[in-house]
Amino acid sequence: MPELPEVETTLRGIAPHTLNRRISSVVIRQPQLRWEIPPNFAELVNKKELLGITRRGKYLLFEFVHGHALIHLGMSGSLRIVDSITPPNPHDHFDWVFDTVVLRYHDPRRFGCLLWVEGEPHEHKLLAALGPEPLTEEFNADYLYKRSRNRSQAIKQFIMDSHVVVGVGNIYANESLFMSRIKPIRKAGALTRKNCEDLVRNIKFVLARSIEQGGTTLRDFVGGDGKPGYFKQQLLVYGRGGEACSECGKTLKEVRMMDRTTVYCVDCQK
Numbered sequence: 001m002p003e004l005p006e007v008e009t010t011l012r013g014i015a016p017h018t019l020n021r022r023i024s025s026v027v028i029r030q031p032q033l034r035w036e037i038p039p040n041f042a043e044l045v046n047k048k049e050l051l052g053i054t055r056r057g058k059y060l061l062f063e064f065v066h067g068h069a070l071i072h073l074g075m076s077g078s079l080r081i082v083d084s085i086t087p088p089n090p091h092d093h094f095d096w097v098f099d100t101v102v103l104r105y106h107d108p109r110r111f112g113c114l115l116w117v118e119g120e121p122h123e124h125k126l127l128a129a130l131g132p133e134p135l136t137e138e139f140n141a142d143y144l145y146k147r148s149r150n151r152s153q154a155i156k157q158f159i160m161d162s163h164v165v166v167g168v169g170n171i172y173a174n175e176s177l178f179m180s181r182i183k184p185i186r187k188a189g190a191l192t193r194k195n196c197e198d199l200v201r202n203i204k205f206v207l208a209r210s211i212e213q214g215g216t217t218l219r220d221f222v223g224g225d226g227k228p229g230y231f232k233q234q235l236l237v238y239g240r241g242g243e244a245c246s247e248c249g250k251t252l253k254e255v256r257m258m259d260r261t262t263v264y265c266v267d268c269q270k
């Protein structure tokens with residue numbers, strides 16, 4: 001599933017090819033994504049200049065003079081740059097053509113979306129209730145500490161809730177909790193202020209590192225297969241259930257939480 005670093009990598013990959021360029025045509029092959037692509041979408045952006053691209057959580061916002069296109073990659077979506085003679089593959093659902101360059105959306109499972117937003121995009125119902133961006137100042141120890149008081153939810157579930165903070169996917173939750181020596185099943189409300197400091201710092205670290213490493217494969221990504229290399233990074237616990245803990249050597253425990261793989265060290269994480 002595309003996570004925040006992958007969406008950020010996508011943004012950085014497509015921006016140099018599309019920003020401040022005019023859309024010459026739009027091709028929609030399959031309008032039925034998670035929600036239907038607005039039937040007048042092509043009309044709305046045709047001949048319009050793309051003025052900006054920003055990310056909010058895992059949403060990409062494409063700014064035009066009269067509104068924003070909102071794209072989410074869902075479970076299996078990707079955006080890539082191809083040249084205008086590249087024939088579409090199955091599951092390539094739409095193209096934005098910028099003369100010779102095409103921004104192409106691919107999504108086998110079709111859980112992504114392309115919507116049109118008039119007015120202030122951050123007030124759109126999909127964005128309005130989102131928590132702070134993890135890599136901004138707004139997400140800090142003080143915020144996490146206050147927000148988690150009296151919450152009996154497991155801390156892992158808590159930090160993966162996009163109302164609390166956006167973009168902490170399963171891999172990053174596992175990794176940052178291990179680095180912070182916090183057991184994933186611990187109640188959020190039981191975190192100390194020091195725990196919150198550690199956890200905020202480590203969430204920022206794992207996400208920033210992943211974006212950096214996604215960035216190193218940007219050229220491949222833009223040129224071809226649409227697979228950023230963020231899984232290649234060194235992971236301390238995720239995917240390592242049953243292996244030895246890198247800190248103490250004990251066997252890492254793997255459990256399911258909310259149907260997601262959860263790996264932790266019973267000794268190092270309290």
Ligand SMILES: [Zn+2]
Pocket residue numbers: 245246247248249250265266267268269
């Ligand atoms: Zn350990």
